[in-house]
Amino acid sequence: MIEDLLAANQAWSEAKQKKDPDFFLRLAAQQSPEYLWIGCSDSRVPANDIVGRDPGEMFVHRNVANLCTPSDMNFLSVVQYAVEVLKVRRILVVGHYGCGGVLASLGEPKNGLVDHWLGPVRALAVEYKDELDAIADAHARHDRLVELNVLRQADLLNANPIIVNARKGGHAIGIHGWVYSLKNGLVTDLHAPVPPGATDPGPSPRKVAMDATGAAAPRPQPVLTTPIATPILAKTKGLFGRST
Numbered sequence: 001m002i003e004d005l006l007a008a009n010q011a012w013s014e015a016k017q018k019k020d021p022d023f024f025l026r027l028a029a030q031q032s033p034e035y036l037w038i039g040c041s042d043s044r045v046p047a048n049d050i051v052g053r054d055p056g057e058m059f060v061h062r063n064v065a066n067l068c069t070p071s072d073m074n075f076l077s078v079v080q081y082a083v084e085v086l087k088v089r090r091i092l093v094v095g096h097y098g099c100g101g102v103l104a105s106l107g108e109p110k111n112g113l114v115d116h117w118l119g120p121v122r123a124l125a126v127e128y129k130d131e132l133d134a135i136a137d138a139h140a141r142h143d144r145l146v147e148l149n150v151l152r153q154a155d156l157l158n159a160n161p162i163i164v165n166a167r168k169g170g171h172a173i174g175i176h177g178w179v180y181s182l183k184n185g186l187v188t189d190l191h192a193p194v195p196p197g198a199t200d201p202g203p204s205p206r207k208v209a210m211d212a213t214g215a216a217a218p219r220p221q222p223v224l225t226t227p228i229a230t231p232i233l234a235k236t237k238g239l240f241g242r243s244t
């Protein structure tokens with residue numbers, strides 16, 4: 001029932017504010033995430049939850065099989081905004097074992113439009129055919145293609161002109177290839193190769209501040225002074241002649 005979702009939303013909002021009264025005021029005032037997460041759309045891989053980050057801490061882009069396809073305008077827009085405006089310091093490409101998108105790329109194309117989207121993964125499976133064919137176990141073969149796909153996407157990111165130009169301009173960006181396990185909730189770092197000349201952004205400035213003071217890092221002060229207590233109900237005429 002859709003009402004259950006709205007009730008859960010209300011409870012979540014109340015719980016957040018009880019724990020931290022300024023939480024939403026602060027978020028509404030600005031976002032300054034250090035991370036861009038590029039992950040799979042799979043409902044079992046919730047970006048913020050997996051790494052214990054609150055809203056506002058990660059900019060997130062998700063698509064089927066976590067692809068960084070250079071012709072994808074959505075992906076490019078997200079990366080450019082994250083790098084040039086938000087100045088993220090690290091980009092996490094996160095695949096997951098048991099990825100249905102990757103599995104579909106190993107079989108006959110029979111899923112419709114998504115088979116076109118998965119073309120790059122299918123091409124990758126052809127490129128690594130010998131290595132994959134040598135793996136007898138079907139699950140292990142699937143897992144290996146998941147890893148190869150993450151590493152390929154990290155390579156594509158490292159070669160992306162947005163990243164190349166940002167690094168040239170002195171913006172240190174770490175690009176990390178991870179795989180998440182649905183079976184135990186743990187992430188494995190694949191240690192994606194770092195291109196020559198790319199420097200690591202170092203420890204998070206927020207963590208450095210926390211370590212120095214032994215307390216939570218200072219938070220930006222909220223700009224808003226009064227909370228928005230009631231939702232704004234739009235009374236405009238919708239496309240289909242009803243109020244929305």
Ligand code: CO
Pocket residue numbers: 040041042064065096098099100101102
């Ligand atoms: Co997936």
